[in-house]
Amino acid sequence: MRKNSKAAIMDAAIYLFNTKGFKGTSVRDIAARANVNAANISYYFQNKNGLLENCFTVFFEGYLDELEKGFSSLEYGSEYCLNQMLGNVVRYQCENIQLTRFILREMTIDSQIVREIMSTYHVKERYMFKKVLEAGMENGEFKKHSIQYTILQLKGLLQMPFLNTQYVTEVLHVLPHETYFADKYSHELSNWIKGILCTEQPSHRKILMTI
Amino acid sequence: MRKNSKAAIMDAAIYLFNTKGFKGTSVRDIAARANVNAANISYYFQNKNGLLENCFTVFFEGYLDELEKGFSSLEYGSEYCLNQMLGNVVRYQCENIQLTRFILREMTIDSQIVREIMSTYHVKERYMFKKVLEAGMENGEFKKHSIQYTILQLKGLLQMPFLNTQYVTEVLHVLPHETYFADKYSHELSNWIKGILCTEQPSHRKILMTI
Numbered sequence: 001m002r003k004n005s006k007a008a009i010m011d012a013a014i015y016l017f018n019t020k021g022f023k024g025t026s027v028r029d030i031a032a033r034a035n036v037n038a039a040n041i042s043y044y045f046q047n048k049n050g051l052l053e054n055c056f057t058v059f060f061e062g063y064l065d066e067l068e069k070g071f072s073s074l075e076y077g078s079e080y081c082l083n084q085m086l087g088n089v090v091r092y093q094c095e096n097i098q099l100t101r102f103i104l105r106e107m108t109i110d111s112q113i114v115r116e117i118m119s120t121y122h123v124k125e126r127y128m129f130k131k132v133l134e135a136g137m138e139n140g141e142f143k144k145h146s147i148q149y150t151i152l153q154l155k156g157l158l159q160m161p162f163l164n165t166q167y168v169t170e171v172l173h174v175l176p177h178e179t180y181f182a183d184k185y186s187h188e189l190s191n192w193i194k195g196i197l198c199t200e201q202p203s204h205r206k207i208l209m210t211i
Numbered sequence: 212m213r214k215n216s217k218a219a220i221m222d223a224a225i226y227l228f229n230t231k232g233f234k235g236t237s238v239r240d241i242a243a244r245a246n247v248n249a250a251n252i253s254y255y256f257q258n259k260n261g262l263l264e265n266c267f268t269v270f271f272e273g274y275l276d277e278l279e280k281g282f283s284s285l286e287y288g289s290e291y292c293l294n295q296m297l298g299n300v301v302r303y304q305c306e307n308i309q310l311t312r313f314i315l316r317e318m319t320i321d322s323q324i325v326r327e328i329m330s331t332y333h334v335k336e337r338y339m340f341k342k343v344l345e346a347g348m349e350n351g352e353f354k355k356h357s358i359q360y361t362i363l364q365l366k367g368l369l370q371m372p373f374l375n376t377q378y379v380t381e382v383l384h385v386l387p388h389e390t391y392f393a394d395k396y397s398h399e400l401s402n403w404i405k406g407i408l409c410t411e412q413p414s415h416r417k418i419l420m421t422i
Contacts, residue, residue, distance in 0.1 A: 019321070021234070021320075023232070023234055023235070024234070101319075104319075105316070105319050105320075107375065107377075107378065108312075108315075108316050108319075108374050108375055108377070109232075109316075109377075110230070110377050114377065115377075115381075118377070118378060118381055118382055122378060122382045123382065126382055126383070148383045148384065148385050149385070149395075149396075149399050151383060152371060152372060152379060152383055152385060152399075153368060153371070153399065153403070155371060155375070155378070156367040156368050156370070156371030156372075157364060157367050157368070159367070159371075159375075160363060160364070160366060160367030160370075160371075161363060161367075163319050163374075164318070164319055164366070164370075166318075166319070166320075166321050166325065166326075166329070167318065167329060167333060167366070168363060170326075170329055171329050171333045171334065171337055172337070172359045172362060172363055173359065174359050174360070174363060184360075185360075188360050188363075188364065191407070192364070192407060195406040195407040196402070196403060196406040196407065
């Protein structure tokens with residue numbers, strides 16, 4: 001029972017933060033939408049800020065898990081590994097589309113919590129991307145690139161359809177909440193890896209080189 | 212004198228919207244920072260919403276101008292033209308980095324004004340990108356691609372460093388406000404066009420084909 005009401009509070013909060021903004025949402029609004037007593041919210045999250053922190057933590061713990069799962073396949077080659085990492089993140093963001101949108105928007109603001117998130121989760125993320133890119137450049141799978149600018153592009157591609165769902169849906173008529181989107185977009189990112197990062201060698205050679 | 216105070220009001224508003232948020236900023240705050248009387252703000256912009264609308268209009272008129280300038284070079288080939296369009300936008304966004312950041316963030320919210328902007332400026336933008344991409348696919352400069360997904364990637368790359376300045380500066384140590392950034396990033400986008408869109412032909416052949 002308690003577990004359900006915790007989840008219901010989170011869902012209600014994410015919905016309201018996305019539609020009315022964090023500042024425009026009161027604890028009372030959240031309680032009403034989640035159909036719980038406001039005291040429940042205090043019990044689980046203390047206050048609205050506690051809820052916000054929980055949103056960040058839940059999102060980034062899951063996000064980093066997905067990256068790490070992909071990263072653990074580095075021994076099979078950098079192209080393969082990067083494809084796994086990006087595919088996992090795209091699927092994760094599709095499955096948590098409301099939370100993702102809210103968090104990505106919050107991350108564009110200069111606040112204390114954003115600084116903390118960056119110095120923990122984003123630094124770990126950068127470490128993994130850097131390792132994969134460096135390994136690929138060393139073993140000849142990838143062309144020489146600026147690591148920073150490659151991560152910059154990667155991050156831009158990963159967030160675009162989730163942060164700008166309105167634009168993507170209404171101007172481009174691409175629907176990120178549809179089930180096929182994760183596959184389609186992962187395929188686009190896969191082409192990006194091939195076109196931007198990879199050297200011209202046929203892929204079976206690459207695998208041989210990493211063995 | 213009047214013109215200066217109008218510009219001062221805009222500058223103050225953009226700064227405060229970026230740091231305190233639109234809702235967290237009062238007309239009185241703006242007047243104080245711009246060192247003008249609050250009545251001046253009413254005179255030029257009616258109210259805070261008028262100021263917000265003006266921010267959108269100023270930004271997107273300039274943005275579209277830059278795209279159009281680039282678009283007018285389509286006769287010289289699609290790769291050349293797209294490079295001009297992207298280079299112009301990057302330079303424009305660098306020159307108006309505070310306004311760009313604010314507008315890009317506002318565009319992620321689902322509001323009446325955002326819908327209006329999308330149905331005018333973004334539809335025009337999509338039209339131009341579509342024309343350039345189609346022309347390139349027809350004359351053999353570009354490989355066959357989904358127009359929508361290509362625009363999706365393009366837009367993601369164009370906004371990333373300006374929307375996520377905090378992340379880009381503090382995690383990647385890339386400084387979008389430095390003067391060399393516009394050139395460096397335009398060069399990255401140029402590589403993106405080559406790696407993702409272009410067919411393998413040497414570029415002198417491409418130019419011959421379009422003549």
